[in-house]
Amino acid sequence: MSWKAACPVSDVKQDTLKECTIDGIEILLANVGDGFRAYPPVCPHMEQYLEGSGICANNVMTCDRHLWQWDMKTGEPLGPAEKPLLIYQTKEVNGQLMVFLDKELEYDFDDDDD
Amino acid sequence: MLIEIEKKSQTYQFEANAGEKLLYAGLRAGIPLPFECATGTCGSCKARVTQGEVDEGWSEAPGKERFKVVKREILMCQCSAQSDCSLSVPTKIVAFRDDDINPDHHIGVITQYEKLTEDVLRFNVEIPTNISFHAGQFFVLQAPEVNGFRAYSMVNYSPGTNQLEFIIKQNPHGGLSKWIFDSDRTQEKLELFGPLGHATFHPDESHDLFMIAGGSGIAGLMSILEYGRQVNYFKNRKVSLFFGVRTPADFFFAERLRAVKAQFPDTVSINIAFSNAPPTAEQLSSNDGLIYLQGMVHEHALPAVLEGGGNVMHYLAGPGPMVDALIRPLILKSKIPVHRVRYDKFS
Numbered sequence: 001m002s003w004k005a006a007c008p009v010s011d012v013k014q015d016t017l018k019e020c021t022i023d024g025i026e027i028l029l030a031n032v033g034d035g036f037r038a039y040p041p042v043c044p045h046m047e048q049y050l051e052g053s054g055i056c057a058n059n060v061m062t063c064d065r066h067l068w069q070w071d072m073k074t075g076e077p078l079g080p081a082e083k084p085l086l087i088y089q090t091k092e093v094n095g096q097l098m099v100f101l102d103k104e105l106e107y108d109f110d111d112d113d114d
Numbered sequence: 115m116l117i118e119i120e121k122k123s124q125t126y127q128f129e130a131n132a133g134e135k136l137l138y139a140g141l142r143a144g145i146p147l148p149f150e151c152a153t154g155t156c157g158s159c160k161a162r163v164t165q166g167e168v169d170e171g172w173s174e175a176p177g178k179e180r181f182k183v184v185k186r187e188i189l190m191c192q193c194s195a196q197s198d199c200s201l202s203v204p205t206k207i208v209a210f211r212d213d214d215i216n217p218d219h220h221i222g223v224i225t226q227y228e229k230l231t232e233d234v235l236r237f238n239v240e241i242p243t244n245i246s247f248h249a250g251q252f253f254v255l256q257a258p259e260v261n262g263f264r265a266y267s268m269v270n271y272s273p274g275t276n277q278l279e280f281i282i283k284q285n286p287h288g289g290l291s292k293w294i295f296d297s298d299r300t301q302e303k304l305e306l307f308g309p310l311g312h313a314t315f316h317p318d319e320s321h322d323l324f325m326i327a328g329g330s331g332i333a334g335l336m337s338i339l340e341y342g343r344q345v346n347y348f349k350n351r352k353v354s355l356f357f358g359v360r361t362p363a364d365f366f367f368a369e370r371l372r373a374v375k376a377q378f379p380d381t382v383s384i385n386i387a388f389s390n391a392p393p394t395a396e397q398l399s400s401n402d403g404l405i406y407l408q409g410m411v412h413e414h415a416l417p418a419v420l421e422g423g424g425n426v427m428h429y430l431a432g433p434g435p436m437v438d439a440l441i442r443p444l445i446l447k448s449k450i451p452v453h454r455v456r457y458d459k460f461s
Contacts (some may be wrong), residue, residue, distance in 0.1 A: 040450055046148060046205040055269060057159045057446050064441050065158075065453030079452050082206070109204040 006090075006097045012036060016060075019051040025104045027088065029097065030078050032059050038088040038099045039075070043068060045083070045105040061085075083107065115195040119145075119161075119203050126207065130195045136161070137190035138307050140387070141217050144221070146209045150459060151177070152254050152310055153263050160192040166199030172262065191263075210312050215246055217370075220306045222278065228302045230366035233250040233284035234330060235294060236269070239304055244274045249315040249341035250334045251295070253278060253308030254457065260289040263307065265433070267458075268332030271341040278306070281366075283330040313429060313456040318343050321427035321454075323353040324438060326415045328432025332357055335431055337357045337365060339374050353385045354418060358411025358432070361391040368404070375403035385418075387411040412440050416448065423450040430457040 005013035006029055012018050014031045017043055024038045026041040028050055045064040048058055055062045056108045075085035084085070087109065089100035117136060119126040130139035137159045140147040150158040157177035163186040171192035181187040190201075223406070230236050239255075249271045254263035270279040285291040293299075315323070315338040315347035325335045335355065342348050359365050363387060375382050385405045386393075393406035407414050420426060428450060430437045437457050444450045 041260075047160060055442055055446065062445055064438065064450065067441075067445070067455065070290065107204075109206070110120070110202070 001097045002100070003091070003093075004070070004101050005093075006038065006099050007034045008095055009036065009092055012097060015056045017051050017054050017056060019049070022099060022101060025101060027099055029090075029099075030072055035073075036090045036092070036097055037072060037075075038090050038097075039081075039085045040105050040107065042107070044085065045081070047070065047107075048111075091106070117195060118200045118264065119147075119202065121207065122205075122245065122427050133169075133194050135191055136168075136188075136193050136195060136199075136201070138217070138219070140190070141310070142219070144443045146207055146214065147190060147309070148203065148207070149176060149191060152307075153265050154189055154192050154460060155445050156406055157181075157189065161190050161193075161201040161203045164200045164202055167196040167197060168193045169196055172243045186453060190232050201391065203319045211314075211316075213248075215248065215251075215309055216246075217310055218310045222301050222304050222306050224302050225277075226279075226441050228249075230281065231364050234281055234364075234366055235284070236279065236281050236366075237279065237294070237299070239306065241276050241278065241306065244276050245309070246274055247309035248311075249337040250456070250458075251311040251337075253280075253306045255280075255290055255414045256305040257290050257293045258303060258305075260293050262304065263305075264288070264290045265310070267311070267331075267337065267456075268309075269333045269336045269340075271337045271344065281330050281333050307347050308366065311458045313431070313458040315341060315427075316430075317342070317347050320351070321425055321426065322351050323429065324415075324419060324426050325353065325355045325429040326358075326411060326431070327355070328358045328411055328436040331432030331436070332351055332367065333431070335429060338429065339371075343374055343377060348374075348381045350381075352381045353383070355382075355414035356411050356418070357385070358386060358387045358389060358436075360389050361425040362394045362397065364388075368402075371404060372402050385414060398415075412443075416440070416443055419444065419448045419450065421430070421448050423448070423454045426454060428455045430455065436461050 011061045012029045012031045018029045028039045028041045030037045045068050048065045053064045060070045061072050069078040075087045086105040091098050126145050128140050128143035150156045156176035220241040221423045222241040225240045226238035228236045250266045252267040254265050256263045284295050325334050387407045392408045397406040
């Protein structure tokens with residue numbers, strides 16, 4: 001696995017979320033103003049797809065399902081969220097947004113202790 | 115049949131009867147499985163079958179959107195076991211409150227049946243035993259001739275009762291709704307499971323309340339008002355209610371709302387918004403303590419929300435699109451902390 005082209009950077013507008021599939025892996029893309037972020041497509045709470053349920057403002061994402069929130073730049077949880085967003089490495093090459101796909105990032109739902 | 119859910123910290127086990135929905139079996143056993151609507155539309159009770167055979171039930175359930183067949187993803191509220199099963203549940207299994215009430219199956223009898231407006235009915239269901247529920251909770255109901263449970267919030271509140279009061283809006287395409295509107299159903303039997311739901315009111319939390327309801331969504335908020343009234347909660351705490359219906363002819367529970375206002379005139383504010391017609395001259399000139407408005411309920415309610423939330427708990431109750439349309443501005447514009455918003459979405 002390696003760097004893969006996701007889409008033109010101009011397709012990913014600030015305060016919106018865009019989903020794409022690369023080599024069968026679903027990825028959620030975001031524009032955080034001074035760069036881009038790529039996350040797994042679902043909320044780490046209950047696997048809600050965030051392209052539909054994520055509300056973005058001022059680089060804070062809120063899942064409208066149970067209102068978990070994250071700092072979109074770092075993925076760190078805010079408010080009631082108990083888990084961070086996982087983040088793929090991204091870079092921009094010739095107007096294309098590239099995502100480093102080493103392996104699919106998935107949330108661990110098996111631990112009830114945290 | 116034995117159902118197992120394995121987590122790193124512990125393995126949960128419960129028995130499910132033949133044909134019993136896995137969600138109901140687990141909740142009944144006291145395992146706080148994830149759910150919201152409990153009736154197939156939201157997708158919150160997703161699980162993966164890792165071992166065993168299941169009957170998936172409602173194959174076109176809206177909650178199954180984007181479910182992956184290869185991962186054997188199911189809705190626990192629709193699925194029943196055909197053998198011992200192992201499941202994995204992609205969320206934390208955690209109790210909502212220490213005083214959560216275990217839901218259970220009941221057979222009830224419709225004892226009161228009354229039309230409140232052209233398309234809203236009020237009915238009571240009597241169950242064989244006394245139970246408790248939190249104000250704001252709901253039951254799922256299934257009529258004998260109609261397949262599929264539907265969720266309805268209780269209107270009444272009483273600590274320990276065999277009477278559950280519901281309202282239901284007419285939906286000619288609905289299952290239970292069509293059945294119950296077809297003729298007077300007094301003395302007919304219903305299957306029930308509950309109580310369920312987390313959009314609840316607890317006096318020990320000591321918040322002011324800000325409540326927005328559309329149509330029959332008022333049910334659970336009536337229960338909250340009733341509980342608050344019974345324990346004199348509104349003696350020291352404020353409550354603002356915004357209740358939206360289409361026209362003055364669609365407005366119901368006027369007497370009950372006036373009674374709450376009359377009992378606590380200084381702390382209770384009740385606003386009725388008509389989306390499709392102006393208030394009547396009689397309403398505008400009356401001194402019944404209620405405030406009558408024209409327009410969409412959220413257009414009147416949102417400007418009244420206190421920015422930052424203060425010590426206020428916000429309750430949203432109504433059709434799914436109304437709840438969705440309120441959450442965004444509450445969080446983004448009014449900057450309400452998310453733990454100060456409660457709703458159950460089941461339409």
